[in-house]
Amino acid sequence: MTADPARPRVRLSAEDRRGQLIGIGLRLLVSRPIHELSIHEVAAEAGISRGLLFHYFPTKRDYYVAVVRAAGQRLLRHTRxxxxxxxxxxxxxxxxxxxxxxxxxxxxxxxxxxxxxxxxxxxxxxxxxxxxxxxxxxxxxxxxxxxxxxxxxxxxxxxxxxxxxxxxxxxxxxxxxxxxxxxxxxxxxxxxxxxxxxxxx
Amino acid sequence: MTADPARPRVRLSAEDRRGQLIGIGLRLLVSRPIHELSIHEVAAEAGISRGLLFHYFPTKRDYYVAVVRAAGQRLLRHTRxxxxxxxxxxxxxxxxxxxxxxxxxxxxxxxxxxxxxxxxxxxxxxxxxxxxxxxxxxxxxxxxxxxxxxxxxxxxxxxxxxxxxxxxxxxxxxxxxxxxxxxxxxxxxxxxxxxxxxxxx
Incomplete structure (x- = not known):
């Protein structure tokens, strides 16, 4: 389960990469429920391997919780x-x-x-x-x-x-x-x- | 995981046995969340083996859904x-x-x-x-x-x-x-x- 080798991997700082991955989750979540979110798809969209995603979020649950927290922050920004x-x-x-x-x-x-x-x-x-x-x-x-x-x-x-x-x-x-x-x-x-x-x- | 052999097993019709098992679930649910309900405990309370419980409810989920349905019926009776x-x-x-x-x-x-x-x-x-x-x-x-x-x-x-x-x-x-x-x-x-x-x- 590696990223497309033809697609150059962009080097991001750890913080930027986490932000990018969470952003992808948030974008995908507008159109589908969270249990249909596939880690494979998220990694592919980011142009990284599934293994690298798990480097930033050790388990699917860690990723999921991070996305939910970010969704919560977004809701709070919409309700200032x-x-x-x-x-x-x-x-x-x-x-x-x-x-x-x-x-x-x-x-x-x-x-x-x-x-x-x-x-x-x-x-x-x-x-x-x-x-x-x-x-x-x-x-x-x-x-x-x-x-x-x-x-x-x-x-x-x-x-x-x-x-x-x-x-x-x-x-x-x-x-x-x-x-x-x-x-x-x-x-x-x-x-x-x-x-x-x-x-x- | 058999029932206490010293405790005589009471013979009930299938319908009565299902009703008894659901009743035990409902009683236990008043004091604890459903995910803490143990099938083993329910079977022990009924004086039957875990295997016999699974004869009436093939999976834990079947039992769980039956108890939830019964809880719903109970709520509807309280809100006539x-x-x-x-x-x-x-x-x-x-x-x-x-x-x-x-x-x-x-x-x-x-x-x-x-x-x-x-x-x-x-x-x-x-x-x-x-x-x-x-x-x-x-x-x-x-x-x-x-x-x-x-x-x-x-x-x-x-x-x-x-x-x-x-x-x-x-x-x-x-x-x-x-x-x-x-x-x-x-x-x-x-x-x-x-x-x-x-x-x-």
């Missing part, structure tokens, strides 16, 4: 909390980024998060960390850094709702309609607990 | 839609049963549904069927057998919220508080779409 703006605008930026990210990678997101990481604890941990970070961002947008237990729980629940709706939304529900429903819905849900997001009339 | 009552009362019965079921079996529910079924497609299918049935029950309670896409999606999302909140709720959020928030929240969320659940003042 803007520094400026009102609560509603800032919530909209986070949840709009989140639902857009999930909808563009639906099959893969389901395979990773729901059908579930092949039960891999490290992967579960990565996603648990992302869920916690997203909740902190929403609470910061609401100006609720120290919410009571029910409000914290409600924000977690609302994020799960956003995830489920993004996964299940077909063509007939437009992106703006979904995001509008979720932003408005958060205001409605939290109204009895007292937050600055007023539901629209 | 009452024949009588107003929309709010009927929604409360379904979601109260659901959140109570999840909270009592938290670790196991997470291992099965979230950390995810070891990626097993049959298990994922069983849970997808349960999610669809719960959504139908809620829509029936709301008197919305043919909802538009956004309302159907919203009910799915709200069920994901209920699941997440039931999983994450610590001791500091009481069962009635959680169920009250969810029932009231469904009315608030769906208010712009027009449903018979009025949010409380």
């Amino acid at each position: 909390l803007p520094d400026e703006g009102g609560p509603e605008e800032r919530v909209r930026a986070v949840v709009g980024g989140f639902t857009g990210f999930v909808r563009r990678r639906r099959a893969n997101y389901v395979a990773l998060v729901r059908a579930g990481a092949g039960g891999d604890e490290l992967v579960v941990e990565v996603f648990e960390g992302i869920r916690a970070t997203l909740a902190e961002r929403i609470l910061a947008a609401l100006g609720e850094p120290s919410p009571d237990p029910l409000m914290r729980l409600a924000v977690r629940g609302w994020l799960a709702m956003a995830e489920e709706m993004a996964i299940e939304a077909g063509e007939e529900v437009a992106a703006e309609e979904l995001v509008g429903f979720l932003v408005d819905g958060l205001g409605r849900l939290l109204a009895p607990l007292g937050t600055p997001l007023a539901p629209s009339r | 839609l009452p024949d009588e009552g107003g929309p709010e009362e009927r929604v409360r019965a379904v979601v109260g049963g659901f959140t109570g079921f999840v909270r009592r079996r938290r670790a196991n529910y997470v291992a099965l549904v979230r950390a995810g079924a070891g990626g097993d497609e049959l298990v994922v299918e069983v849970f997808e069927g349960i999610r669809a049935t719960l959504a139908e029950r809620i829509l029936a309670a709301l008197g919305e057998p043919s909802p538009d896409p956004l309302m159907r999606l919203a009910v799915r999302g709200w069920l994901a919220m209920a699941e997440e909140m039931a999983i994450e709720a610590g001791e500091e959020v009481a069962a009635e508080e959680l169920v009250g928030f969810l029932v009231d929240g469904l009315g608030r969320l769906l208010a712009p779409l027009g449903t018979p659940l009025a949010p409380s003042r």
Whole structure:
């Protein structure tokens, strides 16, 4: 299982090579679930041997975890909390980024998060960390850094709702309609607990 | 790996024996995640050999899928839609049963549904069927057998919220508080779409 000898091997630093290999995994993952990712294919795309790939990632699982971590970082970059703006605008930026990210990678997101990481604890941990970070961002947008237990729980629940709706939304529900429903819905849900997001009339 | 010879083997019909073995799995699953279930332990509890267990369930996966299906049936029994009552009362019965079921079996529910079924497609299918049935029950309670896409999606999302909140709720959020928030929240969320659940003042 060597790389095509006709194809010159490009010399990269170890860090660049790792980055390149993870980048290939991320690109392939947009269109297919992670369990269909073939190490052989990744190595071939990088123009290196399978053996060299295993030099950077000793096991398939190491590679897989690195790709999942990178996917998590990418999700977090798509859901940045803007520094400026009102609560509603800032919530909209986070949840709009989140639902857009999930909808563009639906099959893969389901395979990773729901059908579930092949039960891999490290992967579960990565996603648990992302869920916690997203909740902190929403609470910061609401100006609720120290919410009571029910409000914290409600924000977690609302994020799960956003995830489920993004996964299940077909063509007939437009992106703006979904995001509008979720932003408005958060205001409605939290109204009895007292937050600055007023539901629209 | 034979059963204790001092313990008389009770003769059961094939159907009763299958039921007994599944019942043992369900009982053990209340207190531990499914991947920690040992076939040897199940056979010992039933007073039969491991070989005889494999006579009823040819592979560990067959046993595992049968137990998951039975767990799903049990969840559906805990979330029956009452024949009588107003929309709010009927929604409360379904979601109260659901959140109570999840909270009592938290670790196991997470291992099965979230950390995810070891990626097993049959298990994922069983849970997808349960999610669809719960959504139908809620829509029936709301008197919305043919909802538009956004309302159907919203009910799915709200069920994901209920699941997440039931999983994450610590001791500091009481069962009635959680169920009250969810029932009231469904009315608030769906208010712009027009449903018979009025949010409380």
